[in-house]
Amino acid sequence: MSESTSKRHLNVAAAAIFNQNGQVFLSRRPSFVDQGGRWEFPGGKRRPYETGFEALKRELFEELGIHVRRAQPLIRVPHDYGDYTVVLDVWAVHDFSGEPFGREGQVVRWVDVDDLWHYNFPEANQPIIRAAILPSYMMVTGEASSNDAFAESLEEALTEHHLKLVRVRAPELAMDDYAQRAEIAVELGRKHGARILLGNRDEQVKPVADLVESLDASGLYLTSHQLHGLKERPVATSRWLGSTVHNEQDLIMAEQLDCDFATLSPIRPTELCRDQTALGWHDLQEWVAPRRLPIYAMGGLEMDDIDHARGVGAQGIASQGFFWTVR
Structure with missing residues (x-):
């Protein structure tokens, strides 16, 4: 079996959620999961029958209790972690209803965009930080x-x-x-x-x-x-x-x-x-x-x-x- 076929591959929908103050919303991964304890842009695995936007809406409601009205593609990040590969389909979310909170008990917070560099993210998230900070x-x-x-x-x-x-x-x-x-x-x-x-x-x-x-x-x-x-x-x-x-x-x-x-x-x-x-x-x-x-x-x-x-x-x-x- 070749290396490319033996690796597990994940398609993930994630969001840079912005409030009216220009801050972005982060959640912290539980300590017992892969990349545990690190901060991330909320989201989750896309199911086989879902589009990226459908997965985004479902995941953000399940994790944060918000309903996404509209979102715009931000960046798509392929990354190889060695034992598995991931593609992060990241969206910028400015239009949503509800106040996000950690529905699954995860630690969450609003962060000033320019302070993102101070947080410990998984390696695959580094391009997302740049894209979130840069203007359109x-x-x-x-x-x-x-x-x-x-x-x-x-x-x-x-x-x-x-x-x-x-x-x-x-x-x-x-x-x-x-x-x-x-x-x-x-x-x-x-x-x-x-x-x-x-x-x-x-x-x-x-x-x-x-x-x-x-x-x-x-x-x-x-x-x-x-x-x-x-x-x-x-x-x-x-x-x-x-x-x-x-x-x-x-x-x-x-x-x-x-x-x-x-x-x-x-x-x-x-x-x-x-x-x-x-x-x-x-x-x-x-x-x-x-x-x-x-x-x-x-x-x-x-x-x-x-x-x-x-x-x-x-x-x-x-x-x-x-x-x-x-x-």
């Missing part, structure tokens, strides 16, 4: 005629669209000039509660990584070219690490480098990516399914595309043109 859309900054124009466009976008994740991109600037833009962005990010990731062109990674540290930016963002030139994660795990990816090999490299998320493009034809074939929604779904990291869709997309992107397994969308006003 990300902005990439565009051109600006001056630093003042850049600051005006960035503050406008942060205010109007309530952005929580921004990549500072300015390939036309030399490193010293880019550092000035980055400092402006980090200050505005702190003001508006947004995570600012730095990453510029295909130059050496270390100067930008050092800039992340000196400015105390939220993290580093890599181009696909930079991704393939690295053998280890270039920033500490306390910083966010994202990367542009264009194909399946890029995605594999992003996982090996322990990127926290990736941006896959182009989904639709764009002038910027005119030399690359647009993936479309079907290929996006195929490429996202086996991956363990949150993936944003990018290329010709707008806010109306978020539900479609989430529906095929992506974290959401990334965009420049939709959010950014050139000045």
Whole structure:
């Protein structure tokens, strides 16, 4: 009997349940079960005749006493524990009735999203933590005629669209000039509660990584070219690490480098990516399914595309043109 057929396989529906304060609900596994004593996102095994959403609704009522009205796909996580494999079909739940409590006697609590890193989860839950923290859309900054124009466009976008994740991109600037833009962005990010990731062109990674540290930016963002030139994660795990990816090999490299998320493009034809074939929604779904990291869709997309992107397994969308006003 082969290793693949001898292993037990589990399909699990799980939920990141959010309240109006943006907190997420956790339960603690009993000490006498596998992975006992660790915290987890509530859920349970999917029965053979159930869809993922049907299993989700049943499990959350049985475990927590709530009725799920609506839910949105968050991330699908395959994981190999050695003696068995599991696929976690995870949903974001914002619309439910009832107050969740431990119907089976389990310890439960509401947790601030940014505090999730402090809890001891099973290994398979790590990508879920990232997906729960990350927003459903990300902005990439565009051109600006001056630093003042850049600051005006960035503050406008942060205010109007309530952005929580921004990549500072300015390939036309030399490193010293880019550092000035980055400092402006980090200050505005702190003001508006947004995570600012730095990453510029295909130059050496270390100067930008050092800039992340000196400015105390939220993290580093890599181009696909930079991704393939690295053998280890270039920033500490306390910083966010994202990367542009264009194909399946890029995605594999992003996982090996322990990127926290990736941006896959182009989904639709764009002038910027005119030399690359647009993936479309079907290929996006195929490429996202086996991956363990949150993936944003990018290329010709707008806010109306978020539900479609989430529906095929992506974290959401990334965009420049939709959010950014050139000045």
